[in-house]
Amino acid sequence: MHPVTADWQPRVAVIDDEMISRREIKRGLEREGYLVETFADGTSALRQIEQNAFDLIICDLKLPDISGMDILKRACEVSHRTEVIMITGFSSIESAIEAIRSGAFHYVTKPLKMAELRALASQALTKVKLKIEKEALEKELFSGPRNYQIIGHSKAIEQVRQMIKKVAPLSCNVLIQGESGTGKELVARALHCGSKRRNNPFISFNCGSFAEELIANELFGHEKGAFTGAIETKLGLLESAHKGTIFLDEIGTMPMSMQIKLLRFVQERTILRVGGIKPIAVDVRLIAASNQDLNRAVVNKKFRQDLYYRLKVVLITLPPLRSRLEDIPVLVNHFITRYSHAFGKHVTGVSPGVLDILCNYPFPGNIRELEHIIESAVALAEDTVIRRADLPPDIQNLSFNNLQQQKWPSLEEYEKDYIQKVLVKTGYKKQAAARILKIPRTTLWRKLKRFNLQ
Ligand SMILES: Nc1ncnc2c1ncn2[C@@H]1O[C@H](COP(=O)(O)OP(=O)(O)OP(=O)(O)O)[C@@H](O)[C@H]1O
Numbered sequence: 001m002h003p004v005t006a007d008w009q010p011r012v013a014v015i016d017d018e019m020i021s022r023r024e025i026k027r028g029l030e031r032e033g034y035l036v037e038t039f040a041d042g043t044s045a046l047r048q049i050e051q052n053a054f055d056l057i058i059c060d061l062k063l064p065d066i067s068g069m070d071i072l073k074r075a076c077e078v079s080h081r082t083e084v085i086m087i088t089g090f091s092s093i094e095s096a097i098e099a100i101r102s103g104a105f106h107y108v109t110k111p112l113k114m115a116e117l118r119a120l121a122s123q124a125l126t127k128v129k130l131k132i133e134k135e136a137l138e139k140e141l142f143s144g145p146r147n148y149q150i151i152g153h154s155k156a157i158e159q160v161r162q163m164i165k166k167v168a169p170l171s172c173n174v175l176i177q178g179e180s181g182t183g184k185e186l187v188a189r190a191l192h193c194g195s196k197r198r199n200n201p202f203i204s205f206n207c208g209s210f211a212e213e214l215i216a217n218e219l220f221g222h223e224k225g226a227f228t229g230a231i232e233t234k235l236g237l238l239e240s241a242h243k244g245t246i247f248l249d250e251i252g253t254m255p256m257s258m259q260i261k262l263l264r265f266v267q268e269r270t271i272l273r274v275g276g277i278k279p280i281a282v283d284v285r286l287i288a289a290s291n292q293d294l295n296r297a298v299v300n301k302k303f304r305q306d307l308y309y310r311l312k313v314v315l316i317t318l319p320p321l322r323s324r325l326e327d328i329p330v331l332v333n334h335f336i337t338r339y340s341h342a343f344g345k346h347v348t349g350v351s352p353g354v355l356d357i358l359c360n361y362p363f364p365g366n367i368r369e370l371e372h373i374i375e376s377a378v379a380l381a382e383d384t385v386i387r388r389a390d391l392p393p394d395i396q397n398l399s400f401n402n403l404q405q406q407k408w409p410s411l412e413e414y415e416k417d418y419i420q421k422v423l424v425k426t427g428y429k430k431q432a433a434a435r436i437l438k439i440p441r442t443t444l445w446r447k448l449k450r451f452n453l454q
């Protein structure tokens with residue numbers, strides 16, 4: 001199979017403070033079929049470059065805020081795949097040569113000759129395409145997406161792996177639910193890597209980390225002049241993820257006003273940039289994640305039901321680590337190998353007591369917490385095995401009694417858990433739940449309040 005799909009559309013950034021030159025380059029390159037985004041200054045360009053959004057960057061050496069050289073350096077750090085062409089005045093040929101030494105593909109001098117720039121852009125993109133193909137081939141050689149390996153022997157994890165295998169190649173929306181640190185982003189990336197979109201961007205957006213009014217701007221972008229300060233058209237993340245995948249993390253925190261906009265996108269597969277009037281078709285696979293039960297948010301009218309059903313075409317639920325203790329030894333070995341290699345050490349296992357401690361610990365932070373524990377233990381280990389003393393103090397000092405207490409829930413926790421299960425089963429209909437639990441509705445109401453289940 002050819003790793004770069006025939007419909008690969010190169011993404012190009014043009015950074016130049018001269019409007020006429022920016023417009024001319026954009027027009028010239030769009031005619032070649034590239035997706036071109038323009039920036040009048042370095043700061044706004046860098047924000048997009050950090051997202052690894054471009055295959056080619058065409059950048060003026062002299063910008064009002066940051067030097068073109070700094071952009072070049074950052075672009076090289078973010079991705080070795082991206083190529084950069086510098087634009088210079090005749091007087092600064094020396095700095096252009098310096099730029100090539102620092103990793104630029106080439107340079108063009110002002111006044112611009114569009115034919116020359118088009119030819120250079122085409123050469124640079126051929127190089128990018130070859131790099132993408134080489135990376136994809138190497139990945140295949142190392143038995144597929146090795147960085148996104150889902151480790152575990154438990155039945156629950158085996159089912160998750162089967163599900164990924166089945167739905168990855170389809171472009172359907174997927175909703176991933178699970179407690180913090182259970183591997184939601186890992187599963188999302190594995191889905192992307194198992195699809196034909198794998199050579200196109202995977203863009204992750206945390207819905208909880210932006211103020212309500214900024215989310216639309218981030219996701220849909222804006223037209224030039226849409227608001228004060230919008231001096232350039234800005235592509236949103238959905239447009240930047242064209243032909244790829246967007247991962248909407250913590251979807252449950254998305255404000256209602258945005259949910260309706262997202263629903264429109266999910267239904268129509270077109271976006272409207274902020275201040276824009278022309279719908280733009282975007283081909284993006286949507287994967288959403290939540291660490292809360294979205295169904296409950298729907299019942300509580302915190303999440304739109306129509307959007308919920310659209311997102312969970314396929315629902316993958318990741319079990320907490322404490323419910324699959326049999327996965328702990330393999331995960332421990334997996335992380336020992338990873339960090340032993342990363343730190344250049346020869347740690348190969350754990351002493352028997354350590355595994356006992358780990359298998360009794362409840363891991364509120366799930367696999368991420370286990371990973372951090374092993375990372376620090378490998379760093380501290382003085383021997384080829386991890387000993388109890390290498391574990392974080394709060395864990396190594398847990399007495400057997402403490403562990404027993406943590407493993408067994410209290411009667412109250414058990415009650416809460418059971419009530420929650422009945423609520424889920426009845427679709428949060430309190431009357432039906434009270435009937436199953438054989439308690440008066442008022443008692444149920446009191447318990448819901450006490451357990452914070454409303
Ligand atoms: N089954 C697994 N096998 C190997 N590594 C795993 C597995 N599950 C999770 N991890 C690793 O654990 C860490 C946490 O996973 P990830 O970031 O995907 O969790 P998350 O559910 O998105 O967490 P949060 O809700 O806090 O964002 C990552 O380093 C990931 O690679």
Ligand SMILES: [Mg+2]
Pocket residue numbers: 184185249
């Ligand atoms: Mg996450």
